[in-house]
Amino acid sequence: MTRLTDAPVPKAGIRASPGLLREDSPSGVPRVPSRPLAELLAAGLVAAGAALVVLAYRIAPTARIQSYDPIFWAGMLLAYLAVAWRALSGRYAVFWLGLFGLFTLLPTFWISPDGPSGFDEIAQFALLRNVISAGRLFQHTPLLPIGTYYPGLQSAAATIHWLTGLSPWDSALTLIAVVHCLLPVQVYYIARALPVPHRWAAAAGLVYAASPSFVYFDAQFSYESVAILLLLTIIRLYVEALAAERSGGRTWRQSLSAPLLIAVICFALVVTHHLTSLAGIALLLAGALFLKPISGLADRKGGWRRLFVRWMPALTLAMCLGLWIVFVAPTTVSYLFPHVSGTASDIVALVTRSKASSGSARTLFSGSGAPSYERAASIAAPVIVAVAFLFAVIRWLQKPPLRSNFLWSFVIAAGYLVSLPLTVTSDGAQSAHRSWAFTSVGVALLPAALVTLFALDKRRPWLRRTAAAVGAAALAVVFVGNVAVDAPPDTRFPGPYQFGSDTLSITPETLRFAHWVEAHLGPGAHVVTDRFTAEALTANADAVTPITGPGLPISNIWYGSRPPAPALMSAMEYLGDDYLAIDVRDARYTTTGPALFYLGEPSRVPLQNITRLARWPWLRLLYSSQHYRLYKIDFHLYDSWYRSHANGH
Amino acid sequence: MCAPVLPGLSRLVVLPALLLAPGYAFLRLLGQAAGMRSISLAVPVSLVIVICASLLRDVSGIRLSPLSLGLLLGVVTALFLAGSYGRQPVADDCAPILGYVADSEHDEAAFVAREVDRLADEGEATPGEVAVFYRTNAQSRAFEEVFIRSGRPYVIVGGVRFYERREVRICWPICG
Numbered sequence: 030m031t032r033l034t035d036a037p038v039p040k041a042g043i044r045a046s047p048g049l050l051r052e053d054s055p056s057g058v059p060r061v062p063s064r065p066l067a068e069l070l071a072a073g074l075v076a077a078g079a080a081l082v083v084l085a086y087r088i089a090p091t092a093r094i095q096s097y098d099p100i101f102w103a104g105m106l107l108a109y110l111a112v113a114w115r116a117l118s119g120r121y122a123v124f125w126l127g128l129f130g131l132f133t134l135l136p137t138f139w140i141s142p143d144g145p146s147g148f149d150e151i152a153q154f155a156l157l158r159n160v161i162s163a164g165r166l167f168q169h170t171p172l173l174p175i176g177t178y179y180p181g182l183q184s185a186a187a188t189i190h191w192l193t194g195l196s197p198w199d200s201a202l203t204l205i206a207v208v209h210c211l212l213p214v215q216v217y218y219i220a221r222a223l224p225v226p227h228r229w230a231a232a233a234g235l236v237y238a239a240s241p242s243f244v245y246f247d248a249q250f251s252y253e254s255v256a257i258l259l260l261l262t263i264i265r266l267y268v269e270a271l272a273a274e275r276s277g278g279r280t281w282r283q284s285l286s287a288p289l290l291i292a293v294i295c296f297a298l299v300v301t302h303h304l305t306s307l308a309g310i311a312l313l314l315a316g317a318l319f320l321k322p323i324s325g326l327a328d329r330k331g332g333w334r335r336l337f338v339r340w341m342p343a344l345t346l347a348m349c350l351g352l353w354i355v356f357v358a359p360t361t362v363s364y365l366f367p368h369v370s371g372t373a374s375d376i377v378a379l380v381t382r383s384k385a386s387s388g389s390a391r392t393l394f395s396g397s398g399a400p401s402y403e404r405a406a407s408i409a410a411p412v413i414v415a416v417a418f419l420f421a422v423i424r425w426l427q428k429p430p431l432r433s434n435f436l437w438s439f440v441i442a443a444g445y446l447v448s449l450p451l452t453v454t455s456d457g458a459q460s461a462h463r464s465w466a467f468t469s470v471g472v473a474l475l476p477a478a479l480v481t482l483f484a485l486d487k488r489r490p491w492l493r494r495t496a497a498a499v500g501a502a503a504l505a506v507v508f509v510g511n512v513a514v515d516a517p518p519d520t521r522f523p524g525p526y527q528f529g530s531d532t533l534s535i536t537p538e539t540l541r542f543a544h545w546v547e548a549h550l551g552p553g554a555h556v557v558t559d560r561f562t563a564e565a566l567t568a569n570a571d572a573v574t575p576i577t578g579p580g581l582p583i584s585n586i587w588y589g590s591r592p593p594a595p596a597l598m599s600a601m602e603y604l605g606d607d608y609l610a611i612d613v614r615d616a617r618y619t620t621t622g623p624a625l626f627y628l629g630e631p632s633r634v635p636l637q638n639i640t641r642l643a644r645w646p647w648l649r650l651l652y653s654s655q656h657y658r659l660y661k662i663d664f665h666l667y668d669s670w671y672r673s674h675a676n677g678h
Numbered sequence: 679m680c681a682p683v684l685p686g687l688s689r690l691v692v693l694p695a696l697l698l699a700p701g702y703a704f705l706r707l708l709g710q711a712a713g714m715r716s717i718s719l720a721v722p723v724s725l726v727i728v729i730c731a732s733l734l735r736d737v738s739g740i741r742l743s744p745l746s747l748g749l750l751l752g753v754v755t756a757l758f759l760a761g762s763y764g765r766q767p768v769a770d771d772c773a774p775i776l777g778y779v780a781d782s783e784h785d786e787a788a789f790v791a792r793e794v795d796r797l798a799d800e801g802e803a804t805p806g807e808v809a810v811f812y813r814t815n816a817q818s819r820a821f822e823e824v825f826i827r828s829g830r831p832y833v834i835v836g837g838v839r840f841y842e843r844r845e846v847r848i849c850w851p852i853c854g
Binding site for chain 2: 123165166167180181184185187188207208211214215218255258259262265266290293294296297300301
């Protein structure tokens, strides 16, 4: 650390370098000159970017992808680079990061401005409507049974609805808008607390905004979206508390406020989302282990207090989650276990190169229709991150005392890199996708680590300019690649009907069917159907659509060679599942994305299993259109029919 | 379905207040508001308060109308604000004043130089943000020597650098 060497005596009269004046104090306003014209120009560029994105969405339903996809990317990149310019060069980084968070809501909003779209959003919105209509939390939707026990999202959106009179969907949008714009801002403050200078903390926020799940997945009305903000807030408070401890001289009273606030937020996080809580425990444990220990001139007293501040948040979060699972949501274990075990077996198969799991392998971009530049960027993005990671880690190993807080970010970023091979597996891909919102916190700090460890901001001007140009190009490629990975074009834009798509499977015929169901059966009708018809009926007819499971194997109606068993029918009768809705296209096409009923199901429904329904007397046809059939189930008739016909099958 | 409680434009006032005020009040209560950029913490804390209040309301079975809930939140917020009004923020992040006993003036200057280095390395301050106070001009010499030897930029405020003083500039070639 010390530079007290026999260095040559510099010329007298040396003055502070002008470059130093651009630095800032972690506790103060950045000492960057204010340039109102530049800010206005950037605002204009962001507005132009927004106009281009909206234009792309307006022409997408009728145009070819070659015409609207470049417009979309032009708008996104224009806004992203304009925000990057002002966030890195100007004084108002927090404002620009928040504005970009709002900007990135545009695509999700324009997919479906009037209501939810996609499985998660439809399920969560169904829960919200149930909460609002019942006036109580812990409501149920068969689309997402586990959501019953994690009502944080619904309670916040319902409160906005109750207090303001906004419609449920407007309340949901308001909540997500506020939450989403704060995500990169919190990453900025996490970086500032590490500590990282102003402009590189802004770079961290920008890189986080380019993370794979930020633009689409985390912008949905879903419990992750709110939970991630709570988690980032916890991490921010934690890092700030550790920094305050490092400065020394604190008392127990001063040190208690941060853990107390963190504990309250931990509780809210736990009641909002299970997976984010688990990820939070991992991040806080990593922080307790790898964030910089007390050093320098800090006082040597108060060891117990520092231990408390360091470990208490992780323990509090773990305790809250454990108690919640034990006493309120025990089904969380059975809900998460298949995903965890599937991911674990995928990892084992990858490591051992086993062919046994070849059935669960997937091909990247299969059937997505992504243009070549998106595919190239999708491959280049993790490569850029990996190269940056390697450079930073190697340099850090050469200079471990310098900025040792970066070790924490390296550990988290390593989690992102480790998850990448899982994208070629079935279960693992979903787990990897879910983890990116958390591991991207580590990735976001890589630019700051590179700049600090290589002292790039103290190099010659031409080298700084070259590094800035390379950095901007890399940032743009990472942004395009990550967004393309998160949402391929067929899920990113409205367009012609596509079987097996959460966002493109709703047609005017589907909406007519849903409105008929709502008008004739009323809200809350129990309809047994496949995933995509269930989404449409739940979102547009307020229907209750059970999902298949061991206790209710409704998929046997579609896939079983024999008629449904009496046990299944008894369960359906007990639950009040009186109606059966069929999409005849289930037997014509195969899904390339989400499953009709469950992962690993047969590739296609046998056609005779659809046509046989018309011959069963216990099904009474209520509605018929080109592709949809709706039957009323007569359970008494089924009993007598099954007794007399079972042997014949 | 509940009927709209607040008509028209008043929503524009109530909604931000709903999202900001409880969190800000809670943070003020904890004495944290001064040290943070308030909005970015007040929003998540407001969410937390709303979630916890909803859960409490649900578990306790207290049936509140939307208007009552809004009024209750407003009263709690007002109480918090009233309770914390006038309180000066605690300078939590300040390090204590440190005493260092040096063997010599050069040892003292070397300690100061190391401290400047440490602050710069940890990102807590740049060299331009560090000030060294001394009582008489003669005491600047030790600091200047250490700073020059270690290549550390410095500016003498309200005086002349030791090596730029007239008598030193005259004597320096003779001594050199």
